[in-house]
Amino acid sequence: MNEKSQKPGPLRRIKNFFIGEAKNPLDRSVFHHMSLIAFFAWVGLGADGLSSSCYGPAEAFITLGRHHYLGLLIALATAATIFIIAESYSQLIEAFPTGGGGYLVASQLLSPQVGMISGCALLIDYVLTITLSVASGAEALFSLLPATWLVYKLPIAVLMLLVLIILNLRGVKESVIILMPIFMTFVVTHIFVILYAIIPHLFGLPVVVNATVVDVKSATSELGLFGVLFLLMKAYSMGAGTYTGIEAVSNGLPILREPKVKTAKETMKYMVISLAIVVLGLMFAYTLYNIQPQTGKTLNAVLFERIAGNWGLSGSIFITITLVSEAAILFVAAQTGFLDGPRVLANMAADRWVPKRFALLSDRLVSMNGILIMGIGALILMVATNGSVGYLVILYSINVFVTFCLAQLGMVKHWWKTRQEEKKWFNKITINGFSLLLTTFILISVTVIKFHEGGWITLVITGTLVVMMLLIRRNYNRTDKQIKNLDKIVEEVEASQPVREIPVIKKEPFNLKNKTAIVFVKDFTAVGLKTIFHIFPSFMANFKNFIFVQVGLIDAGAFKGTQELDRVKQKVEGELKRYVELMRRHGYHSESIALYGIDTGEEIQKIVPALKHRYPDATFFGGQVMFPKTAVLSNILHNQTLFSLQKQLYNSNGVQLYVLPIELNLATR
Numbered sequence: 001m002n003e004k005s006q007k008p009g010p011l012r013r014i015k016n017f018f019i020g021e022a023k024n025p026l027d028r029s030v031f032h033h034m035s036l037i038a039f040f041a042w043v044g045l046g047a048d049g050l051s052s053s054c055y056g057p058a059e060a061f062i063t064l065g066r067h068h069y070l071g072l073l074i075a076l077a078t079a080a081t082i083f084i085i086a087e088s089y090s091q092l093i094e095a096f097p098t099g100g101g102g103y104l105v106a107s108q109l110l111s112p113q114v115g116m117i118s119g120c121a122l123l124i125d126y127v128l129t130i131t132l133s134v135a136s137g138a139e140a141l142f143s144l145l146p147a148t149w150l151v152y153k154l155p156i157a158v159l160m161l162l163v164l165i166i167l168n169l170r171g172v173k174e175s176v177i178i179l180m181p182i183f184m185t186f187v188v189t190h191i192f193v194i195l196y197a198i199i200p201h202l203f204g205l206p207v208v209v210n211a212t213v214v215d216v217k218s219a220t221s222e223l224g225l226f227g228v229l230f231l232l233m234k235a236y237s238m239g240a241g242t243y244t245g246i247e248a249v250s251n252g253l254p255i256l257r258e259p260k261v262k263t264a265k266e267t268m269k270y271m272v273i274s275l276a277i278v279v280l281g282l283m284f285a286y287t288l289y290n291i292q293p294q295t296g297k298t299l300n301a302v303l304f305e306r307i308a309g310n311w312g313l314s315g316s317i318f319i320t321i322t323l324v325s326e327a328a329i330l331f332v333a334a335q336t337g338f339l340d341g342p343r344v345l346a347n348m349a350a351d352r353w354v355p356k357r358f359a360l361l362s363d364r365l366v367s368m369n370g371i372l373i374m375g376i377g378a379l380i381l382m383v384a385t386n387g388s389v390g391y392l393v394i395l396y397s398i399n400v401f402v403t404f405c406l407a408q409l410g411m412v413k414h415w416w417k418t419r420q421e422e423k424k425w426f427n428k429i430t431i432n433g434f435s436l437l438l439t440t441f442i443l444i445s446v447t448v449i450k451f452h453e454g455g456w457i458t459l460v461i462t463g464t465l466v467v468m469m470l471l472i473r474r475n476y477n478r479t480d481k482q483i484k485n486l487d488k489i490v491e492e493v494e495a496s497q498p499v500r501e502i503p504v505i506k507k508e509p510f511n512l513k514n515k516t517a518i519v520f521v522k523d524f525t526a527v528g529l530k531t532i533f534h535i536f537p538s539f540m541a542n543f544k545n546f547i548f549v550q551v552g553l554i555d556a557g558a559f560k561g562t563q564e565l566d567r568v569k570q571k572v573e574g575e576l577k578r579y580v581e582l583m584r585r586h587g588y589h590s591e592s593i594a595l596y597g598i599d600t601g602e603e604i605q606k607i608v609p610a611l612k613h614r615y616p617d618a619t620f621f622g623g624q625v626m627f628p629k630t631a632v633l634s635n636i637l638h639n640q641t642l643f644s645l646q647k648q649l650y651n652s653n654g655v656q657l658y659v660l661p662i663e664l665n666l667a668t669r
Contacts, residue, residue: 037257038266043183045252046271048129048336049245050186051329053278055136055393058299060239061286064231068287069215072208074235075283078242079276081438085246085404086272088435091428092250092411093264101251102403103344109410112351116473118406119348120465122251124458125399126341129244130334130378131385132392134160137330139389143297144323154387158379160331165375168338169368182328187274189322194281196307201288208288237445242279244400245333246271247407251340300326337378342370352476353469355637394454399462401443408436475637483625486526486662510589514544516615520604520622520642520657521550523571524578527662531623532583534660539619545589547615548579551603552596569596601645608655619658620649626661 060078061071092105102122107115138157142150201208219228249268256263285291286299289306293299304322308315342358349358358369385391415422415429422428447455517535521528535543552572554565576592583590593611597603612618622642642659649655 038263038270040180041249041252041256041263041267042270042274043180043332045248045267045336045339046245046274047183047329047332048133048248049243049271049275050183050278051133051136051326051333052242052244053190053275053282054140054298054300054326054330055389056239056242057279057283057286059393060235060242061283061291061299062293063235063238067215067219067231068290069208069212070219070228070232070235071283071287072212073232074239075280075287077236078239078283079280082243082246082272082276082279084431084435084438085243086268088408088411088432089246089250090265090268091432092407093253093261093268095411095414096250096253097261098253101340101344101347102247102407103347105410106403106406107351109414110406114406116348116351116353116469117466118403119344119353120462120469121399121402122344123341124462124465125244125396125403126337126344127374127377127381128392128396128399128458130161130164130337130341130374131381132389132396133330133333133337134164134378135382135385135387135392136389137327137333138387140298140301140323140327140330143301144320154382157382157387161334161375161379161382164331164334164338165371168335168371168375182325182332185321186325186329189318189325190278190281193304193307193322194278194285197285197288197303198281233445234449237442237449240397240401240442240446242275243404243442244397245275245336247400247403248336248340251343255339298326334378337374338371341374345370345373348469353473355472391454394450395458398443398446398450398455398458401439401446402462404439405436405443408432408439412436472637483526486530489526489529490524510545512545512615513617514589515542516545516547516618517543518547518549518611518615518618518620519579520620521548521576521579523550524575527623527625528579530662531621531660534623535621538660539658543588543619545591545615546579546583547591547593547611547618548576549593549595549604549607549611550576551600552594553600554596554598569594572596600641601648604645605648605652608649608653612653612655620655621658621660623662624659626663 057075057078060074061068064070064074096104096108103115103119105115106118134157138153138160141156142153216228219231223231249264249271253260253264256267282300282303285303285307289303291299291303291306294302297305301319301323304319308318311318345354345358348354349356358373381392411432412429415425415432419425419429447459449455451459519528519531519535521531532546550572552568554568572594573592576594580590580592593607595603595607608620622645624642642657646657646659649657
């Protein structure tokens, strides 16, 4: 291929400017360069949990009304819950060192169908995470501006979503590094506020404890014991959004630096400690300063003004920086949806609950289709709700606890089944069991409280997604059954041509100018064999040489490490060898060419000019499975790569690719 054909066109140059140059998926060092150390993972994966402190504790505190000293009890319960859920997910990380998100755990430990439900819940939750985080960030930002500017809030939120989509299309590490200063500004400013609010009250701790006891007695006399318990449970449940980022580390294991389990545990430690400190600190600060909600301001904004409002100009600057950092961390929190949502989609695509294209990688080695679908979903939701944080909060946090419960249930089942082999099984099952009870309680509470307020919409959307995935899986299963029937031809062919020692090829080179059939195949299947069979009656040419070309697709499943890449290579080479041996046994000269990349069409286009030059009398063939005309869903779900490639090869190189139809319905006759 000449230099001119390799020179990128204008569209490619624009793409490279925004998204970056293509990366080589076969470069083993790319795993190291793209992976995240614990600190960067804390930034990329921990922002969701940490940002929830901007609204989770506030919702719980506001629910208590004038019994604000009960907030100290809620704060302690919330911190304890954070550590319990985190410890249960640390055990999950150990059990699933290659990535143990809620989808994979439920699929492997409970059932594929239960795993699919968990995956659907996660996908909706991640779209809501992106939407709510960006909408909340825009609201926090515009709370610093005059009310007349509010008309620009939705456009700014949409613009921020587009920026985040582009950052993630560039790649995980680049987006994390860019967002790190924002994350650290939030941490530093909020730790300062918490210390400033709490330290002066340390010597008056007995007074605070006494006030809490008095508030409990007052609430009990006013509401009754059960009334107080209900109030505490409601406040505890309304702060459920606080826990929604804890599962991100187990989902994000594939992007962590080796050793992944150690890095994941360090990341979890950073995340849990920082989240617990901020949540505890803010709840204590609300209580100590008796913060009351004000129209048009977040509870945190009221707190910051109470603390720094009398500092003069420096106080105004500090309040502005702190609130801007809150807005920014909420934007950063959307990263969790962009990091983990496409990964869940890729895993579900591998299991064929969603179209296989969601497992494909872009030339930046990211799940481009997944990023785009998550981003588009968030954009639609943002516009549909007009960026209303109040409405989005109602939809939020139900689904993540569906995944929490199913993951913990799966782990409880796992430890019980392995109790004979696992020495510390009782301790582990106790942790996961207690976490199961907690998350189930929160799920039921949140669902009951939010159902009539609009939470039912989330359940309807999730249920609709479940039905769609069942239909997709049913179609793939039906197609697999038809192809399996067709693959009986493979057994017949190999049985009729038993493997025997292949004669040694003569030393003199075969004639490159002979008629050559170059066949694009995908594994040693009936589709490939039928393609060969169709060549002879359809083309009367006397072919002497058969060259088989297969592309080993590097998708999200293969791009988890060097071992997975090696398995792809071994499989491709093994399948091609069967074609070569078959044709040689029939007296033809045969060779194979294995290619590897993220896009089958692109890799073939690259090699075709060289093949045309080496074999001047070559004809190109490929077999395409044809579905009945009524199988609309099949035509959508199954790729039409060869038809697209046929057009591209002719337009770019003048090469004619003959696509030979292989009808599935023939197998059932």
